Amino acid sequence: xxxxxxxxxxxxxxxxxxxxxxxxxxxxxxxxxxxxxxxxxxxxxxxxxxxxxxxxxxxxxxxxxxxxxxxxxxxxxxxxxxxxxxxxxxxxxxxxxxxxxxxxxxxxxxxxxxxxxxxxxxxxxxxxxxxxxxxxxxxxxxxxxxxxxxxxxxxxxxxxxxxxxxxxxxxxxxxxxxxxxxxxxxxxxxxxxxxxxxxxxxxxxxxxxxxxxxxxxxxxxxxxxxxxxxxxxxxxxxxxxxxxxxxxxxxxxxxxxxxxxxxxxxxxxxxxxxxxxxxxxxxxxxxxxxxxxxxxxxxxxxxxxxxxxxxxxxxxxxxxxxxxxxxxxxxxxxxx
Amino acid sequence: xxxxxxxxxxxxxxxxxxxxxxxxxxxxxxxxxxxxxxxxxxxxxxxxxxxxxxxxxxxxxxxxxxxxxxxxxxxxxxxxxxxxxxxxxxxxxxxxxxxxxxxxxxxxxxxxxxxxxxxxxxxxxxxxxxxxxxxxxxxxxxxxxxxxxxxxxxxxxxxxxxxxxxxxxxxxxxxxxxxxxxxxxxxxxxxxxxxxxxxxxxxxxxxxxxxxxxxxxxxxxxxxxxxxxxxxxxxxxxxxxxxxxxxxxxxxxxxxxxxxxxxxxxxxxxxxxxxxxxxxxxxxxxxxxxxxxxxxxxxxxxxxxxxxxxxxxxxxxxxxxxxxxxxxxxxxxxxx
DNA sequence: TTGTAAGCGTTATCAT
DNA sequence: ATGATAACGCTTACAA
Numbered sequence: 025x026x027x028x029x030x031x032x033x034x035x036x037x038x039x040x041x042x043x044x045x046x047x048x049x050x051x052x053x054x055x056x057x058x059x060x061x062x063x064x065x066x067x068x069x070x071x072x073x074x075x076x077x078x079x080x081x082x083x084x085x086x087x088x089x090x091x092x093x094x095x096x097x098x099x100x101x102x103x104x105x106x107x108x109x110x111x112x113x114x115x116x117x118x119x120x121x122x123x124x125x126x127x128x129x130x131x132x133x134x135x136x137x138x139x140x141x142x143x144x145x146x147x148x149x150x151x152x153x154x155x156x157x158x159x160x161x162x163x164x165x166x167x168x169x170x171x172x173x174x175x176x177x178x179x180x181x182x183x184x185x186x187x188x189x190x191x192x193x194x195x196x197x198x199x200x201x202x203x204x205x206x207x208x209x210x211x212x213x214x215x216x217x218x219x220x221x222x223x224x225x226x227x228x229x230x231x232x233x234x235x236x237x238x239x240x241x242x243x244x245x246x247x248x249x250x251x252x253x254x255x256x257x258x259x260x261x262x263x264x265x266x267x268x269x270x271x272x273x274x275x276x277x278x279x280x281x282x283x284x285x286x287x288x289x290x291x292x293x294x295x296x297x298x299x300x301x302x303x304x305x306x307x308x309x310x311x312x313x314x315x316x317x318x319x320x321x322x323x324x325x326x327x328x329x330x331x332x333x334x335x336x337x338x339x340x341x342x343x344x345x346x347x348x349x350x351x352x353x354x355x356x357x358x359x360x
Numbered sequence: 361x362x363x364x365x366x367x368x369x370x371x372x373x374x375x376x377x378x379x380x381x382x383x384x385x386x387x388x389x390x391x392x393x394x395x396x397x398x399x400x401x402x403x404x405x406x407x408x409x410x411x412x413x414x415x416x417x418x419x420x421x422x423x424x425x426x427x428x429x430x431x432x433x434x435x436x437x438x439x440x441x442x443x444x445x446x447x448x449x450x451x452x453x454x455x456x457x458x459x460x461x462x463x464x465x466x467x468x469x470x471x472x473x474x475x476x477x478x479x480x481x482x483x484x485x486x487x488x489x490x491x492x493x494x495x496x497x498x499x500x501x502x503x504x505x506x507x508x509x510x511x512x513x514x515x516x517x518x519x520x521x522x523x524x525x526x527x528x529x530x531x532x533x534x535x536x537x538x539x540x541x542x543x544x545x546x547x548x549x550x551x552x553x554x555x556x557x558x559x560x561x562x563x564x565x566x567x568x569x570x571x572x573x574x575x576x577x578x579x580x581x582x583x584x585x586x587x588x589x590x591x592x593x594x595x596x597x598x599x600x601x602x603x604x605x606x607x608x609x610x611x612x613x614x615x616x617x618x619x620x621x622x623x624x625x626x627x628x629x630x631x632x633x634x635x636x637x638x639x640x641x642x643x644x645x646x647x648x649x650x651x652x653x654x655x656x657x658x659x660x661x662x663x664x665x666x667x668x669x670x671x672x673x674x675x676x677x678x679x680x681x682x683x684x685x686x687x688x689x690x691x692x693x694x695x696x
Numbered sequence: 697t698t699g700t701a702a703g704c705g706t707t708a709t710c711a712t
Numbered sequence: 713a714t715g716a717t718a719a720c721g722c723t724t725a726c727a728a
Contacts, residue, residue: 031503033721044699049723057697076503079479080425081721084416084704091459099448105441112435112462121476124458126448140457143415167367167412250644278644285646308586308614310621310646369705380715385707393713417705420720
């Protein structure tokens with residue numbers, strides 16, 4: 025039934041070239057200690073037979089896979105794929121292969137992902153996850169899998185972490201709005217169910233700021249869909265004719281802008297919107313979206329570089345922070 | 361130096377529970393033929409020791425990895441990550457792990473990716489690639505790696521393929537524009553260097569259509585960057601005050617729309633734009649972009665389903681086609 | 697320089 | 713129901 029050729033093994037190469045396994049192994053690993061003549065002979069049969077070493081067997085023998093496990097929530101977000109892009113760039117440059125693990129919201133699932141990362145025998149892992157608990161990361165780590173955790177503060181022998189600081193920039197923005205007294209619009213935070221740790225941290229910052237100055241605010245639940253949010257806000261704007269909205273992603277922010285305009289409101293005069301996870305679309309959309317920004321591609325690259333250092337036992341700075349920068353654009357009012 | 365615990369092996373579990381390897385193996389694989397008592401005993405020590413089977417060793421012994429190789433060009437495009445999302449969904453549901461390979465433009469690189477896919481010992485591969493040649497796919501295939509190829513017509517014993525048909529919809533659109541006589545604007549195709557096979561096929565269709573009716577057109581080279589394209593078109597619109605533009609992606613199309621508006625032109629009155637690879641941003645952007653659309657998440661899911669059938673030797677329809685649908689929105693004129 | 701043989705952690709085929 | 717043992721394809725001392 026198997027009409028396709030079986031994998032050629034090192035044995036067959038050895039036999040066909042009239043040498044031993046060890047010699048073939050030396051040739052493919054360029055270990056030296058092989059005469060030019062035999063090397064050429066072996067290389068010729070490798071070419072002729074189309075031999076490709078089995079990464080599996082090699083990994084089992086050396087316990088080095090050159091595989092890096094990458095754990096992400098959905099691959100469906102622009103900022104996540106930007107990060108993935110950064111990771112792939114460095115991985116490619118440094119000769120690593122990536123194994124992708126996607127988590128969902130359930131606890132059960134998180135456990136199964138942890139399980140898979142461990143059994144996969146990756147050399148290291150990069151975990152961007154809003155769902156996994158600290159203890160999950162520790163589990164992975166306890167199985168000798170050096171890990172870079174993104175968006176969670178974790179310390180350990182073979183762990184590094186990268187964190188985001190949106191809080192500072194957000195506080196600055198809110199403070200500035202207060203000082204300039206342009207916060208006459210009711211502040212509204214767009215809450216997305218199960219959107220993870222990053223968003224809730226930012227939400228807390230938002231809440232704390234307003235509580236501290238004893239100012240009222242609203243939390244508005246939205247679906248994580250720009251289409252739904254658009255329609256929700258068409259409704260919303262029937263009763264509420266202004267507001268300052270903090271939205272998680274560009275597409276959600278844009279939905280609000282569109283709903284506002286389609287409800288006869290002006291942006292930013294009546295409705296102001298900022299996006300937390302800004303992408304290039306913040307600049308493409310009209311009006312341009314005021315947004316916070318972290319270069320996720322850089323985050324991905326940095327994570328890989330840190331992991332590589334960690335693998336070599338040379339990671340000095342185990343913690344790295346990316347500060348979000350805020351760029352005011354057309355969806356907010358600068359001065360009163 | 362290695363302060364972290366070594367991996368627990370099946371040997372240690374066997375010894376600790378006072379049984380043989382074989383019994384432990386039976387327990388973890390639920391093969392039966394084990395008394396409840398011993399099973400419980402073994403399960404207890406597995407739990408106690410924190411034993412996780414090595415996927416590597418298991419794969420070597422069974423030659424089943426449950427890994428699927430996924431080959432893509434850059435992870436940085438929305439439509440690619442949409443597809444990846446679809447792939448991850450099904451992979452997760454069916455218990456497969458994904459290994460990611462990213463190609464670049466060079467021939468050299470394509471070869472190294474092929475090499476890696478083979479040595480990685482994946483059970484199957486999904487290849488979306490505008491760069492790999494037919495012969496590369498055949499190479500992979502000849503190493504017993506069942507493959508689903510996206511965006512290339514390839515036949516073979518253990519290959520399936522998924523193709524896109526933008527040509528029909530594009531021809532229809534162009535024909536309709538001609539009939540309704542709204543093609544008074546000079547048609548311009550946005551050519552992106554090295555953007556791959558999909559775009560060049562569409563470009564050919566565009567060219568052929570106009571050649572066939574002996575109508576002039578322009579090919580305009582743009583960078584694959586919305587920012588650059590925006591500035592290029594600010595220049596362009598200094599001399600050219602109208603046009604019908606066919607752009608590869610939403611972000612490029614949006615750049616043209618923005619440049620047109622910022623040059624005092626009206627969309628769609630003076631400048632019309634359509635996007636070939638439409639994403640949700642076509643609906644979010646204002647004016648909405650008229651665009652072609654293929655649900656890439658569905659493509660990803662379909663690819664996985666086809667691959668799974670292929671692995672079981674049950675793939676009947678080895679070829680599947682996704683027709684692009686065209687949706688006219690605000691960036692084009694419907695009627696004269 | 698080259699070959700022999702043990703080992704990597706499993707599964708699977710026999711016996712028992 | 714359980715246990716030896718070979719096999720998977722490779723690397724790597726160690727011996728020659």
